[in-house]
Amino acid sequence: MEEARNRALVGECISRASVEAARGATAGEIEQALDVCDYERAATLAFGRARGGERVPVEVLARILPGIELPEITFALLAITQERVKLLDLVEHRRFPQTKESAELEAIVLYAAWRAGADQARIIPELRRLSARVMSMQGYALLATIAQSIDDPNVAAATKPIAGFAKEHAKQIADDDKALAASIEQVIASLPAEVELSKAAGFTVRATRQVGRNDPCPCGSGLKFKKCCADKQVSPSPIPGLSYEEFLGAGATQMTIEHVQELPLRELVRVDLARLRHAPLRGVCRRFIEAHEWRHAERTLDELAQRTEDESGDYADPSVRAEDDFRHELVTYLLECKELARAREHIARLPAELAKDFELELAIADGPEPAWRALVAHARQCAGSANKIDDVDLAYSLLRAEPALGIYFARACIGAMHIDSADTMLDAVEEARDTLNVLPEDPAWAVLDAIMEKESEQPEESAKLRESLHESSARVDQLERMLAAMRVELEAARTRPIAELMRAPQDRDRAAQLEGKVQELEALVREGNAERRDLRKQLQHATPIEARREGPRARRLTLVETDDDIGDDVESAGRGVVIPRFERRATDALADVPAAVAAEAMRTIGTLAAGDIAAWRGVKQAKDMTRPLLMARVGIHHRLLFRAGDGALEVVDLITREQLLTTLKRLRAGR
Secondary structure, X not given: OHHXXXXXXXXXXXXXXXXXXXXXXXHHHHHHHHHOOOHHHHHHHHHHHHHOOOOOOHHHHHHHHHHOOOHHHHHXXXXXOOOHHHXXXXXXXXXXXXXXXXXXXXXXXXXXXXXXXXXXXXXXXXXXXXXXXXXXXXXXXXXXXXXXXXXXXXXXXXXXXXXXXXXXXXXXXXXXXXXXXXXXXXXXXXXXXXXXXXXXXXXXXXXXXXXXXXOEOOOOOOOEHHHOOOOOOOOEOOOOOOEHHHHHOHHHHHOOHHHHXXXXXXXXXXXXXXXXXXXXXXXXXXXXXXXXXXXXXXXXXXXXXXXXXXXXXXXXXXXXXXXXXXXXXXXXXXXXXXXXXXHHHHHOOOOHHHHHHHHHHHHHHHOHHHHHHHHHHXXXXXXXXXXXXXXXXXXXXXXXXXXHHHHHHHHHHHHHOOOOOHHXXXXXXXXXXXHHOOOOOXXXXXXXXXXXXXXXXXXXXXXXXXXXXXXHHHHXXXXXXXXXXXXXXXXXXXXXXXXXXXXXXXXXXXXXXXXXXXXXHHXXXXXXXXXXXXXXXXXXXXXXXXXOOOOHHHHHOOOOOOOHHHEEEOOOOOOOOOEEEEOXXXXXXXXXXXXXXXXXXXXXXXXXXXXXXXXXXOOEEEOXXXXXXXXXXXXXXEEEEEEEEOOEEEEEEEEEHHHHHHHHHHHHOXX
16 A cells, blocks of 8 residues: 555655755745646645645645645645645535546545544535545545445435445555554655656656657757757757747647647646637636636636637627637536635626526525525516426526425426436436435436336336346446446556556556456446346337336446437438538537547548438437437547538537537527
8 A cells, every 4th residue: 555655656746855855835835836736846845844844724735635636645635734624615615626537536535524523414415426426446435434424314325336345445444544644754754765757748757768869859840859959958849849938938829729638737827828829728718617727717718808700710799709608617617616706707797698597596695585586587487488498497507506496396397398308307306415415316207207108018027127127237337336446446557657667566467467357347247238238128028118217326327428318319311412511619619629539520520421321320319409400429528419401411519428418508599
């Protein structure tokens, strides 16, 4: 365990030498590092300040933790934190970017706050929320340990899928407890003496050989190193002939969306935004929003606001300016993170048609009287509207702002079948039940089944098949969870620095051992999925539709979420050759995404335009659209939106899977 922690600390480029150099660091120095998103430097300074006997305020450490990538560094920072109970605010306010990797770090911070005696009533909603996220076995073990200590049947029911990890990984939990109790001397002693690094294109490179004088210059100029940058104290950049400083400054005009996505945040904040082209600038804005770096996101929005149609060639219609779209997205993130005051400032700057999306949530935050008036007004508007999307929007707003009311409004949508995606809405209901700490699996699932299913001619056989399907799904979910954790460990083993592998020859075969275990688990998952498919087919013969209730919470725990229920299948045969046309949003999106995604999207467009039957088999038609809108998958994480007709394939947009529901909502509203 100690060796594992040591290797991870190397991965974060923190050493005893760097900490000693930072000994006695001031609070101002840490603030400066945080202001430019240099979390690694801020962590080093925090260790140095603690090494010098100075207290590091928990508020400062709370700003460092969301930018740390490795669990071991998180444990080390928590070890020098004296008021861990206050870190519960960090988890409650969702300051961690909501990525798969960050879920485990949130679990560690929650565990530390629980160990410090944080209020159990506040711990429970976060425990239940995180237990439905994907993370390593270590993270699940921490959450299961917390759940074991809480005498609450609702918590036990919600965390049942991970309960076994507490006992299976008890030794790991004991090691984690020791790590939290470590003294600053023990933390520093676990660090390597030094870390050998070199810089290339702004990224940390480990165990790389030095460039020979007769080798091609790494700056890309095409000259030999001795005739180019050998005598220059500059770092090369991805652009031939530009130093790294020029690349971030005057040369930012040549920066691409790929560069933006690869740059670490500490380098991204140094980019001259005014010189960026429009597509990379939008990429920068999204990076800062997703990282919850509000101040830098606002700085990028200010630059977007200055871009005119003549300068960028984009967004001639003010109602769809990039600034407005990204500000709307920023507000959504701010409200999720309970940054209400900041959200209000940005809502005031949105066009009225976008600002109204948040009217009810703001009114609820203002108190009972304005909340009641706004709720009644919205309910009356929805009751008199023939557009069922109004009901859906109201339900989702209340699920976020007032979960108890939101559950009842969502049930009304299910009962009246005023829904666009029933499973998605009920998953949001399950999250609301986590917040309220009531039993998981809302009764609306049964109502939905009753509405969707016809009378079965073989009720007993159908019930047995449904029970077998539920058990099979539970087994597959558990296997997938173990497989996900094993893949995390395998990836860590594969990416260990070469120098560390040389110093630890006994671990060289670890990756091979893990690969064998991963292959074994993958085979078991395939067998389980085959069994599940067979049971579904049998159930289809017994009842008109396949079972929908494999366990709502278990479905939330699967590794790959699906959005198949958002649309209906379309006819794949008889498609002729059509000419593709691209809307402005589609061309913008193709410029924004990585080259590999853009290439795959263009291949998808080509096969669809050619009328390829195999390509059209996976196409869905979005529900409740004034004009038919079709959707096709581009890899796992992206969706292509398009329309077909009049001899043309009209490409509307290329979006991420997470953006799908929001985008469909905007298109239904005509925005």
